[in-house]
Structures are given as structure tokens and as C-alpha cells.
Amino acid sequence: MPESNPIVEDVAAALRLAREARAAVDAIPSRYASGLMALARDAYERGDAGIHDRILDGLAALSRAIETKPWFRRLLEDPRLPAERQLALMLAALDDPQQGIGVPREVRNFVGVVVKNRRAALLERIIAAYRALDSERRGEETAEVVSAVPLDDTQRAQILAALNRAGHARVRLVERVDPTILGGLVVKIGSRLYDSSIRSRLQRLAHAMKGAA
Known part of the structure; x- marks a missing residue:
């Protein structure tokens, strides 16, 4: 063991x-x-x-x-x-x-x-x-978007396009700035979570380290 x-x-x-x-x-x-x-x-x-x-x-x-x-x-x-x-x-x-x-x-x-x-x-x-x-x-569907810095119009359009490709047709973005995620985005829509934040990567690394210990 x-x-x-x-x-x-x-x-x-x-x-x-x-x-x-x-x-x-x-x-x-x-x-x-x-x-x-x-x-x-x-x-x-x-x-x-x-x-x-x-x-x-x-x-x-x-x-x-x-x-x-x-x-x-x-x-x-x-x-x-x-x-x-x-x-x-x-x-x-x-x-x-x-x-x-x-x-x-x-x-x-x-x-x-x-x-x-x-x-x-x-x-x-x-x-x-x-x-x-x-x-x-x-x-409508609401997507909560958490970013380390405020989004601009181009980024909003890209997020909506990505969600449309994922099958979410009528989406309203609700934005929140959270510097603690360090970078990337966390997008939650319904029960689905799309997480590309640096903080989440660090958390996954900690779990991986625990499995390898």
C-alpha cells in the first residue's frame, strides 16, 4: 500500500x-x-x-x-x-x-x-x-461566466458561439469577475461545467499527486 x-x-x-x-x-x-x-x-x-x-x-x-x-x-x-x-x-x-x-x-x-x-x-x-x-x-438558458478579468465584446461572442456549437441555442450570459481563478474561464450552464481556469488545473494536479503518493 x-x-x-x-x-x-x-x-x-x-x-x-x-x-x-x-x-x-x-x-x-x-x-x-x-x-x-x-x-x-x-x-x-x-x-x-x-x-x-x-x-x-x-x-x-x-x-x-x-x-x-x-x-x-x-x-x-x-x-x-x-x-x-x-x-x-x-x-x-x-x-x-x-x-x-x-x-x-x-x-x-x-x-x-x-x-x-x-x-x-x-x-x-x-x-x-x-x-x-x-x-x-x-x-432561456443562463450561462454563468466567471473570469479573472472583465470580458470584452469579442470574448462574449466567442463564448456564445462555443455554447451554440455545444447545443445551447438561447443563452444569456451572466458575468462575474473572480481574480482567484488566476486565468482562463469557468462557464456553468445548467448542470454542466466548462472549466479552463488555472485554479482548476492546480486542483486536478493536487488530486493526481494524492493518487501517486
Whole structure:
């Protein structure tokens, strides 16, 4: 029986814990997105025909603010801010026309709940999860694309073309930047995962080393 390698075992254990922690964190955006979708469906059933588009537009405004306004991202991600202070600053930013973050009342109130519950740092993932639910409602597929740096239009077109060749006809891309993947792309669509990231290669190497130990 091959002798165990403590270093490789420690790496494997760390990777396993990281996967478990990530799974727990990823469940939170889905829960919040489902709550917002339930609100939208209820409003639609009561006759508000524009609610779905209105919420999507508001979430798009939030995404643009996160991507283009460094102070807004810091406001979301700063763990030192007390909950009440963070909530007050966030609502003030959303209510100030000069900041250019126009969102409808439903999105403003929803963001307030997210911030009050100390989930502001997950807002990008919550938005991505909601877009996936809305795509499902529209009969589309959503591909979550994680890259180390923001994508450009050429890269988006290449990803869509590759997904079309793989049999995914109506696809909406939901993008997220994650510098920790180091390079390459991680594309998740439904239950399928297309992973070309450097981090995944390192993880596979660690598992290979464990098998060879």
C-alpha cells in the first residue's frame, strides 16, 4: 500500500473544505433571488405587467454601479462598516439622483433587506442568481461566466458561439469577475461545467499527486 503524503493530504483537505464553504455561500444568493422572484410573480399576478422588466432594469443599474463606481463596491464589501451605517449609506446612494443609480422601489427595498441582513458583499451573486431565474421564466438558458478579468465584446461572442456549437441555442450570459481563478474561464450552464481556469488545473494536479503518493 503506498505511503501517504501529509502535504498532499493537507492540500486535499483544504480544497474539500473550500468546496464545502463555497457551496454554503452559493446557497445564500439563490435563496434571496428566489424571494425577489416570488415578489415579482405576486405583483405580476395582481396586474403589474411591467414588474419583471422593471426589476431587471434596476438590477442592471446596480451591476453597472458595482463595476464602474469603486466607492460603491467598497460600500458593499467593507466588513468594518456597522450594519446600520452601511444601510444608511446604501439607501442614501440609491435615493440620490446625482449618483446615477436609479432603481425602482422594489429593488431599493430588496437591497435594503440584503444590506440589513449583512449580505451586501453577495449582491453581485444575488443579481446573477435572479437573472438565471428570470431567464428560466422566459424559456432561456443562463450561462454563468466567471473570469479573472472583465470580458470584452469579442470574448462574449466567442463564448456564445462555443455554447451554440455545444447545443445551447438561447443563452444569456451572466458575468462575474473572480481574480482567484488566476486565468482562463469557468462557464456553468445548467448542470454542466466548462472549466479552463488555472485554479482548476492546480486542483486536478493536487488530486493526481494524492493518487501517486
